[in-house]
Amino acid sequence: MSHVLALIVxxxxxxxxxxxxxxxxxxxxxxxxxxxxxxxxxxxxxxxxLIELTAAGGTPRIEVAYTWADIGGSSFxxxxxxxxxxxxMALIVTGVGSLIHVYSIGYMKDDxxxxxxFAYLNLFLFFMLLLVLGRSLLVLxxxxxxxxxxxxxxxGFWFEDPEKARAGKKAFITNRIGDAGFLLGMFVLYQALGTxxxxxxxxxxxxxxxxxxxxxxxxxLLFIGATGKSxxxxxxxxxxxxxxxPTPVSALIHAATMVTAGVYLVARLSGIYLNAPExxxxxxxxxxxxxxxxxxxxxxxxxxxxxxxxxxxxxxGFMFVALGxxxxxxxxxxxxxxxxxxxxxxxxxxxxxxxxxxxxDIRKMGGLARRIPFTFATFAVATAAxxxxxxxxxxFSKDEILWFAFxxxxxxxxxxxxxxxxxxxxxxxxxxxxxxxxxxxxxxMTAEVEHHVHESPTSMTGVLIVLALLxxxxxxxxxxxxxxxxLPMPDAAASLHHLETPLxxxxxxxxxxxxxxxxxxxxxxxxxxxxxxRRLPGLHRVLSGKYFVDEAYExxxxxxxxxxxDRVFLRLSDRSIIDGSLHGLAALGRRTxxxxxRIQNGQLHLYALLVLVGIVFSLAWSWRHV
Amino acid sequence: MLIAVSAxxxxxxxxxxxxxxxxxxxLMCMELMLNGVNLSLVTFAQQSGSAAGAVLVLLVxxxxxxxxxxxxxxxxxxxxxxxxxxxxxxxxxxx
Amino acid sequence: MIETVLLWLFAxxxxxxxxxxxxxxxxxxxxxxxxxxxxxxxxxxxxxxxxVIAVFQVLIYVGAVMVFMVYAIMLLDVRDRSFTRxxxxxxxxxxxxxxxxxxxxxxxxxxxxxxxxTASAGTLFTLQEFSVEFLNDYWLxxxxxxxxxxxxxxxxxxxxxxxxxxxG
Numbered sequence: 001m002s003h004v005l006a007l008i009v010x011x012x013x014x015x016x017x018x019x020x021x022x023x024x025x026x027x028x029x030x031x032x033x034x035x036x037x038x039x040x041x042x043x044x045x046x047x048x049x050l051i052e053l054t055a056a057g058g059t060p061r062i063e064v065a066y067t068w069a070d071i072g073g074s075s076f077x078x079x080x081x082x083x084x085x086x087x088x089m090a091l092i093v094t095g096v097g098s099l100i101h102v103y104s105i106g107y108m109k110d111d112x113x114x115x116x117x118f119a120y121l122n123l124f125l126f127f128m129l130l131l132v133l134g135r136s137l138l139v140l141x142x143x144x145x146x147x148x149x150x151x152x153x154x155x156g157f158w159f160e161d162p163e164k165a166r167a168g169k170k171a172f173i174t175n176r177i178g179d180a181g182f183l184l185g186m187f188v189l190y191q192a193l194g195t196x197x198x199x200x201x202x203x204x205x206x207x208x209x210x211x212x213x214x215x216x217x218x219x220x221l222l223f224i225g226a227t228g229k230s231x232x233x234x235x236x237x238x239x240x241x242x243x244x245x246p247t248p249v250s251a252l253i254h255a256a257t258m259v260t261a262g263v264y265l266v267a268r269l270s271g272i273y274l275n276a277p278e279x280x281x282x283x284x285x286x287x288x289x290x291x292x293x294x295x296x297x298x299x300x301x302x303x304x305x306x307x308x309x310x311x312x313x314x315x316x317g318f319m320f321v322a323l324g325x326x327x328x329x330x331x332x333x334x335x336x337x338x339x340x341x342x343x344x345x346x347x348x349x350x351x352x353x354x355x356x357x358x359x360x361d362i363r364k365m366g367g368l369a370r371r372i373p374f375t376f377a378t379f380a381v382a383t384a385a386x387x388x389x390x391x392x393x394x395x396f397s398k399d400e401i402l403w404f405a406f407x408x409x410x411x412x413x414x415x416x417x418x419x420x421x422x423x424x425x426x427x428x429x430x431x432x433x434x435x436x437x438x439x440x441x442x443x444x445m446t447a448e449v450e451h452h453v454h455e456s457p458t459s460m461t462g463v464l465i466v467l468a469l470l471x472x473x474x475x476x477x478x479x480x481x482x483x484x485x486x487l488p489m490p491d492a493a494a495s496l497h498h499l500e501t502p503l504x505x506x507x508x509x510x511x512x513x514x515x516x517x518x519x520x521x522x523x524x525x526x527x528x529x530x531x532x533x534r535r536l537p538g539l540h541r542v543l544s545g546k547y548f549v550d551e552a553y554e555x556x557x558x559x560x561x562x563x564x565x566d567r568v569f570l571r572l573s574d575r576s577i578i579d580g581s582l583h584g585l586a587a588l589g590r591r592t593x594x595x596x597x598r599i600q601n602g603q604l605h606l607y608a609l610l611v612l613v614g615i616v617f618s619l620a621w622s623w624r625h626v
Numbered sequence: 627m628l629i630a631v632s633a634x635x636x637x638x639x640x641x642x643x644x645x646x647x648x649x650x651x652x653l654m655c656m657e658l659m660l661n662g663v664n665l666s667l668v669t670f671a672q673q674s675g676s677a678a679g680a681v682l683v684l685l686v687x688x689x690x691x692x693x694x695x696x697x698x699x700x701x702x703x704x705x706x707x708x709x710x711x712x713x714x715x716x717x718x719x720x721x
Numbered sequence: 722m723i724e725t726v727l728l729w730l731f732a733x734x735x736x737x738x739x740x741x742x743x744x745x746x747x748x749x750x751x752x753x754x755x756x757x758x759x760x761x762x763x764x765x766x767x768x769x770x771x772x773v774i775a776v777f778q779v780l781i782y783v784g785a786v787m788v789f790m791v792y793a794i795m796l797l798d799v800r801d802r803s804f805t806r807x808x809x810x811x812x813x814x815x816x817x818x819x820x821x822x823x824x825x826x827x828x829x830x831x832x833x834x835x836x837x838x839t840a841s842a843g844t845l846f847t848l849q850e851f852s853v854e855f856l857n858d859y860w861l862x863x864x865x866x867x868x869x870x871x872x873x874x875x876x877x878x879x880x881x882x883x884x885x886x887x888x889g
Contacts (some may be wrong), residue, residue: 604652605645611640613818616825619822640822642743644815645808645815645816649803650793654742654748654751654790657755658742658758665762677850683777690786695877706887709801
């Protein structure tokens with residue numbers, strides 16, 4: 001089929017249009033059928049493309065769909081590109097996406113805006129696929145902005161609540177700030193290379209001599225866009241607030257797919273970053289800082305979804321560290337495994353919330369292990385995966401990242417390694433803390449919530465089981481090797497080769513140490529946790545306040561901007577200058593007219609005098625003719 | 627020289643219109659203006675030898691007569707209405 | 722020779738009487754001054770040789786217009802506020818602009834005419850010649866003037882009507 005790539009992209013769009021325009025009238029069953037069926041169809045088409053790609057030996061497939069604009073000799077086309085990296089991304093997006101759609105059938109069953117939900121979800125898939133399948137940065141950017149839009153719509157899905165609507169706005173605006181950097185990067189690239197096609201850009205940067213523009217400059221600019229979309233410091237502030245949306249949305253957009261767009265961008269443009277050591281160092285540095293920073297905050301969070309949100313930020317930091325040291329394939333590997341276990345975790349959290357009738361505070365949970373067994377089992381498997389317990393998926397990807405952070409010749413260092421190991425320990429700790437507080441121990445639920453607890457329907461638990469299985473065995477599909485030809489792995493320093501196995505053992509030890517520590521602190525009746533909190537009140541306050549980043553932004557950026565808008569732009573420019581000048585002109589006209597009208601006082605003497613004056617003037621004027 | 631006299635008569639007439647308060651005096655000053663013009667017309671007619679100037683003077687006579695014939699009754703009515711001949715009182719057309 | 726003197730005399734009288742017009746207080750005296758001006762001008766016309774116009778000046782201007790004026794003055798009570806305060810508020814500006822006017826006009830005339838051409842009496846304007854010229858070449862103007870007179874008559878009737886209505 002010659003237009004199958006376009007088909008993959010357009011199937012969810014069709015779902016959006018049908019459900020958006022007619023869904024309400026056609027009933028929930030129809031909406032579910034269309035809303036889930038079309039992503040599944042897209043998944044099948046993606047599998048088909050993968051088969052064809054393998055048969056063709058990995059040569060990329062390019063499909064030009066439409067010429068968007070023809071300006072001054074250069075034409076901008078909407079073209080799709082399918083190679084191994086795209087295959088991995090497209091399968092994750094459509095596969096995990098379809099699973100989450102199915103889950104939503106059960107989760108959103110009683111919501112009044114059922115059709116709108118599925119319409120937005122399909123819209124998101126359309127834009128995400130556009131982002132992943134696009135050949136040029138322009139098409140990617142359309143998808144980039146589009147997923148931002150879909151994210152805004154879905155975070156603020158229950159927009160009647162102003163807090164939730166504000167969260168949606170915060171997400172969109174923070175993304176936009178990052179997009180400014182992205183756009184600048186695109187402009188520089190276009191100016192230097194005359195094209196925005198990513199395969200051509202990579203070739204241009206890998207060739208010798210490279211293009212005239214500084215690769216680091218472009219790399220940093222594009223990375224600024226990635227920090228916005230993938231919630232790295234300093235633009236990470238939107239992701240925790242985005243938990244205001246429905247839980248499947250958090251799973252799909254803010255765990256598995258949209259936030260990974262930044263990682264995909266850097267990996268796709270590896271040609272630039274291979275030649276930009278400063279940019280790569282920045283990427284690794286910010287990734288490490290974010291990972292550690294977010295992990296420390298996650299340790300004290302009490303909302304089940306917020307813990308997972310900070311966990312996502314932290315894991316994305318891991319991926320950026322991998323990108324920063326040149327191990328692009330490993331980053332994609334971690335993206336892939338993270339999609340499975342994080343989606344499973346979020347959906348499991350959704351199941352817990354559903355079971356408890358809306359409760360999200362882990363201090364009010366406990367003792368759920370036996371009452372919602374499927375949720376518990378899948379949640380436990382996913383927790384073990386993210387903590388890095390072998391042989392689950394997370395262990396493989398995380399260990400590769402740690403190894404390359406230490407030993408890569410393209411930027412690995414001990415400092416980086418130590419930070420990441422500490423983060424890994426914290427990850428294991430807080431995830432098991434979450435597991436313990438939610439499912440074990442004495443029940444801290446209120447009576448009517450406890451009465452209400454029930455296992456979720458099959459549409460939800462079925463998806464959880466599938467995702468848990470994938471989290472368990474997904475690590476055995478070695479993505480880095482699959483992508484080797486496209487994204488070569490960096491060389492490890494020869495002197496450090498002998499440390500590979502010891503470090504491997506160290507990661508396993510760390511994972512179990514986190515488990516043990518969490519069990520120790522939070523096991524039993526949790527009294528030890530409270531004593532710990534009382535002994536370190538300052539630290540606890542800082543961590544609970546998320547290092548007060550939001551407050552700092554508000555004080556140093558928000559309030560001055562508001563002051564400038566109000567004082568300078570509204571009162572000074574708009575009211576005083578613009579309105580004032582207009583009113584002033586009118587007043588001037590009125591005053592002049594008023595003044596001039598005093599000549600008409602009805603006195604003939606004055607009129608006669610004016611006649612005489614007029615005559616004198618005309619005589620004086622024509623003096624030269626005398 | 628006569629032209630100068632005519633200019634002076636005209637100027638005096640116009641000045642009188644501006645300066646005097648009595649309506650009737652103002653009308654008379656307007657007649658003075660017309661006379662000044664007549665003088666200049668006659669002078670030019672006599673100098674150039676064409677009859678056009680003289681004809682124009684005749685026409686001016688007629689116009690002046692008609693003008694006075696109408697203006698005086700108007701002034702009489704106005705004076706009745708405003709109870710006086712002061713031109714400052716006749717400012718109903720102001721604004 | 723004598724004609725030049727007489728010319729100067731009559732012109733001077735006209736000018737003097739005109740100045741008096743501006744200064745006298747009683748409107749009747751002003752009317753008399755105006756009559757003096759007109760008669761002097763008639764004399765000037767006669768000396769210039771334009772006897773037709775001189776005669777008509779006396780007949781029409783002095784005989785009809787000024788008489789009518791005098792009637793009006795006699796009809797009205799002239800001792801009101803315009804009697805005690807002769808001059809309007811625009812006395813000073815008026816004089817200033819009038820002087821300016823005279824200066825410009827005089828200067829222009831001086832430059833245009835250089836020396837002054839004195840009158841030379843011609844015989845072109847006997848009544849016979851004048852009327853022949855008038856009714857041959859300027860008969861349109863004559864007709865238009867008669868239309869004007871008709872309009873004046875109508876206007877006079879209208880004013881009568883207004884007056885009648887004003888009096889109730």
